[in-house]
Amino acid sequence: MGKQATEMLKGTLEGIVLAILSGQPAYGYEITAWLREQGFSDIAEGTIYALLVRVEQRGLVDVEKVPSEKGPPRKVYSLNAQGREYLEEFWRTWSFLAERLEQLREGGK
Amino acid sequence: MATGPDESKSRYLQYLEKVTGPLEDKRRYRQYKARVKQLPESYRTAAEAMERYLMLLGPADGAGAMAMYEDLADLFEQSAADGTPIRDLFGDDPVEFVEAFAANYPLGQWRSRVRNRLISAVERAAGEEPGRQDRTE
Numbered sequence: 001m002g003k004q005a006t007e008m009l010k011g012t013l014e015g016i017v018l019a020i021l022s023g024q025p026a027y028g029y030e031i032t033a034w035l036r037e038q039g040f041s042d043i044a045e046g047t048i049y050a051l052l053v054r055v056e057q058r059g060l061v062d063v064e065k066v067p068s069e070k071g072p073p074r075k076v077y078s079l080n081a082q083g084r085e086y087l088e089e090f091w092r093t094w095s096f097l098a099e100r101l102e103q104l105r106e107g108g109k
Numbered sequence: 110m111a112t113g114p115d116e117s118k119s120r121y122l123q124y125l126e127k128v129t130g131p132l133e134d135k136r137r138y139r140q141y142k143a144r145v146k147q148l149p150e151s152y153r154t155a156a157e158a159m160e161r162y163l164m165l166l167g168p169a170d171g172a173g174a175m176a177m178y179e180d181l182a183d184l185f186e187q188s189a190a191d192g193t194p195i196r197d198l199f200g201d202d203p204v205e206f207v208e209a210f211a212a213n214y215p216l217g218q219w220r221s222r223v224r225n226r227l228i229s230a231v232e233r234a235a236g237e238e239p240g241r242q243d244r245t246e
Contacts, residue, residue: 028187029187029191029193032197042200042201043200044197044198044199044200044201044202044205044206045188045193045197045198045200046184046198046199046200046206046207046209046210047200047205047206047209049184049210050206050209050210050212050213051209053180053210053213054212054213057213068190070190071186071187071189071190071191072183072186072187072190074187075183
């Protein structure tokens with residue numbers, strides 16, 4: 001993954017993670033694994049964790065602690081009503097941005 | 110640092126905490142230290158390096174800092190249990206991850222003072238009413 005892609009991804013990572021959680025609840029490791037499968041290979045696992053801490057603090061996700069066979073209980077994150085609202089706003093902002101950038105590209109031809 | 114008046118605390122404890130800082134924070138910090146000690150060596154080394162950085166540049170004081178250290182211990186315990194490689198945890202730029210992590214907690218006294226000084230200096234320079242915005246959380 002190039003440097004430019006990594007930089008662009010930073011601003012949208014929160015929306016991406018919330019979008020993943022809108023499909024189904026997941027724990028941190030699953031989210032990172034999914035991102036890697038999709039080719040977002042440069043994202044540090046710690047960065048995802050920091051992001052999950054933040055969305056939890058802001059009340060966008062619900063957290064359930066599930067006991068695991070090895071190690072500490074896992075935190076499973078699921079999108080709540082406030083998170084869904086936030087995600088909708090994210091997609092509106094994204095559409096706006098994508099549209100404007102497309103206009104810019106066409107205008108530059 | 111202030112925990113607010115707590116009627117249930119004895120006068121002696123209130124006095125002691127004036128001198129030592131909240132005892133509850135100290136207990137939580139000791140617990141965090143014990144958890145880090147239990148980690149496999151490479152995770153412990155990395156966690157301690159992160160702690161050193163946060164002590165200097167993170168929210169070094171207050172209850173917010175204790176929540177941060179507990180989250181840090183959660184992360185390293187989980188990573189050790191999953192066998193997440195240290196490099197996958199930190200990524201190519203450890204500073205970027207650690208700063209993103211620290212940004213979730215209230216600023217330390219020193220950094221918030223410096224920020225507020227900048228904010229009010231710009232307000233004065235712009236000829237605005239003081240206290241128009243306050244970025245301290």
